[in-house]
Amino acid sequence: MSSSGRGHLRVYLGAAPGVGKTYKMLGEGQRRRERGTDVVVGFVETHGREHTAAMLDGLEVIPRRILDYRGASFTEMDLDAVLARRPEVALVDELAHTNVPGSRHAKRWEDIDALLSAGIDVISAVNIQHLESINDVVEKITGVPQQETVPDRVVRAADQIELVDMTPEALRRRMAHGNVYAADKVDAALGNYFRVGNLSALRELALLWLADRVDAGLQQYRSQHDIDSTWEARERVVVALTGGPEGETLIRRAARIAARSSGGDLLAVHITRSDGLTGANPTTLEQQRDLVESLGGTYHQIVGDDIPDALLSFSRAENATQLVLGGSRRSWFSSLLGPGIGAGTIRESGDIDVHIVTHSEMGRGRLPRLHGSLSRRRQVLGFVLAVALPPVLALLLGLGGDTLNLTSNVLAFLLAVVVVALVGGLWPAILTAVAGSLVLNYFFTPPTRTFTIAEVNNALALGIFVLVAGLVSSVVDRAARRTRQAARSAAESETLATLAGTVLRGETGLPALLERVREAFGMTSACLMERIDTDELVETWRPLASAGTPTCRRPEDGDAEIPGREDLVLVLQGRTLAADERRLVGAFAAHAAALVDRMRLSEAAAEAKPLAEADKLRTALLRAVGHDLRSPLASAKASVTSLRSDDVEWTEDERDELLATADESLDRLARLVDNLLDLSRLQAGVLPVFNRPMALDEILPGALAELGDDADRVRVDIPHTLPLVDADPALLERVIANLLANAIRYSPLGRPPVVTGSALGDVVEVRVIDRGPGIPPAERGRVFAPFQRLGDTDNTVGVGLGLALARGLAEAMHGTVQPEETPGGGLTMVVSMPSATLRPGDTPVPGSRERSEPEVRG
Secondary structure, three states, X not given: OOOOOOOOEEEEEEOOOOOOHHHHHHHHHHHHHHOOOOEEEEEOOOOOOHHHHHOOOOOEEOOOEEEEEOOEEEEEOOHHHHHHHOOOEEEEOOOOOEOOOOOOOOEHHHHHHHHHHOOOEEEXXXXXXXEHHHHHHHHHHHOOOOOOOEOHHHHHOOOEEEEEOOOHHHHHHHHXXXXXXXXXXXXXXXXXXXXXXHHHHHHHHHHHHXXXXXXXXXXXXXXXXXXXXXXXXXXXXXXXXXXXXXXXXXXXXXXXXXXXXXXXXXXXXXXXXXXXXOOOOHHHHHHHHHHXXXXXXXXXXXXXXXXXXXXXXXXXXXXXXXEEEEOOOOOHHHHOOOOOHHHXXXXXXXXXXXXXXXXXXXXXXXXXXXXXXXXXXHHHHHHHHHHHHHHHHHHHHHHOHHHOOHHHHHHHHHHHHHHHHHHHOHHHHHHHHHHHHHHHHHXXXXXXXXXXOOOHHHHHHHHHHHHHHHHHHHHHHHHHHHHHHHHHHHHHHHHHHHHHHHHHOOOOOHHHHHHHHHHHOOOOEEEEEEEEEEOOOOEEEEEEEEEEOOOOOOHHHOOEEXXXXXXXXEEEEOOOOOHHHHHHHHHHHHHHHHHHHHHHHHHHHHHHHHHHHHHHHHHHHHHHHHHHHHHHHHHHHHHHHHHHOOOOOOOHHHHHHHHHHHHHHHHHHHHHHHHHHHHHHHHHOOOOOOOEEEOHHHHHHHHHHOXXXXXXXXXXXXXXXXXXXXXXXXXXXXHHHHHHHHHHHHOOOOOOXXXXXXXXXXXXXXXXXXXXXXXXXXXXXHHHOOOOOOOOOOHHHOOOOHHHHHHXXXXXOOOEEEEEEOOOOOEEEEEEEEEOOOOOOOOOOOOHHHOOOOOOOO
């Protein structure tokens, strides 16, 4: 047993049944037994394989536990017996096995965990198809669902995992020789699960899963031992992305490098500055991210101000072996100011190979802008001061005569440089510094009235003056640039926050989004266009939505084109966008593309909803009518079969009873079919309705006749003074008959349902009253859903069509059916139909108008 308190787990992992996992497990048990280790067999399944069974010789086998389940006997590992035996090592096969109900644990791996907790080492085996994370993948490959699974964490937590590998051809030969399955099962297995393609795919899954586990173990070891240097156990290629147009070239080059390295990993990384000020185009970065992921790589975004250091830190953390950078886009002038990112990265890369990839954008960087970061008005004012201050200051200092020395004069001119820098920025301040040094040299440095400097101290003072003036000017200009960038970033953040707010508030209309873009950037129009057809010569575009006027017909009609993705472009009219504005508009374009996708998904979902409802209705129909179709058919068939039988002599009374049973059953079946047909016609909108003025009390006899013997349980109280109703006689009869059938079903004995009528304005109401259990108000709307019986569990009470059909028929005749609570308990169904006045040529159905007393039955 383990001295650490918890046992160690060793797992033999196989790609498919028959590769030899159990054989290897028993072999390891035999080797440990020969070394003097106390080994027992907790559970091993040999599947009748002769060579595997032979490996049990000499090993102690713990008898299995017998469990009875559903009239059958099953055997499982006797966990209590193994724990009581307390061996050093237990061999337990089939890690993913599901135990028979009645066992201590539901799964075999839980039994193994109990053994490990007791300090017993366990050796087990499992196939790759039983791992939870790839169970669905295996089903797609083989077409065979796996019911028994084991969580990946259980296997990954094993102290040792050994892959039992075998080529597909070798495994198929083993099967053909009868070493895996019985001879009568070999042909079927080879033609289905054990096809070469299936076995190759399963083998690759096993190798990849184990490789990931080994890699995780390697990273853990490196972390525990503080190892920062790169171990080239597996090639990992990192490509640095700036968000520039050269990104796709770098990604594809890095992908080829990774592919040539026996399937190495591809990682793309973009460095973002901590202050959030970056020149990357978010739309371009998103497109490059999609490209990386389509090539099987991963995308990462990290924060760092020192780009070479951040790149190398990320690469070392990922144990990368190669780093791909693009050639510098800096201009020749910028390169004179110092080494670029590539040179700095190479200098500090150590054992990571750095690839500098050439591309079309190399050397195309712009020279520094001479207009600085301040407004043009302030720059003009700065140049005016740069020209005016030196002679004015020289005049003022000259009036002081010999009372001021050179140091005081230099400080005065330095103050002037600072003032100009604060007003006009870098270049006016530099002009002031140069002009000031010349004035100081000519008027105040001996010998005066000449540009010659006699003393070294004076020369040094003038040099320091120029240097300090330049540094102060640079600091002021940089502060102004940062202020301006911060203000723009704040504006961009506010705009993006507004965009995010529209999403959170559920404002998903494309026109509203485009109107926000148009207003935010001061455009006359904004239009989202989609490419619908592309050939070698012509691209066809169509506008999906627009805001403002005029509406563009082609991307070329606008002043700015911002791609949302390959087939969508946001076209703006009004002015040309600056580069930093294009980045912000790119976020709107990306959101508009996502919005289009969401809208189309919603439309597809809406189109699929009727199909889903139809499928739901079909399922409910099949579930509900299964019994009700079979029951009358079975009854009628049994009666007819009995009548045709020659083995029994039936009396006349018995023959009449059988015929009556068959007749009643066929009537039930006919009513059910009629209800189904009427409901389908209602849902399709093709039910014919012929409304005409009619007397309501003429409808009741037909409705009661449909109830058969149950009609005697109904009390009818319809006043003869009720006005005529505008309805279809046959349909209204069905409505009342269905409501009465429902009322009879729930009315207690001795308290029959009652039918009454009344008139209210231009509406005639028929009330079907029962004294049953009633329905809570919150549930009353559900009673009209077809194919459900609210609160019923007995299939013999019907399919739940009566109330649904009654409401549908009433609404088809421009009436309603509403439930109400019966005073004192129960449910009242109120049928409201429009009253009718006789039109010329109309004749009501005669009969009830001549009766002096209302008909009362029951």
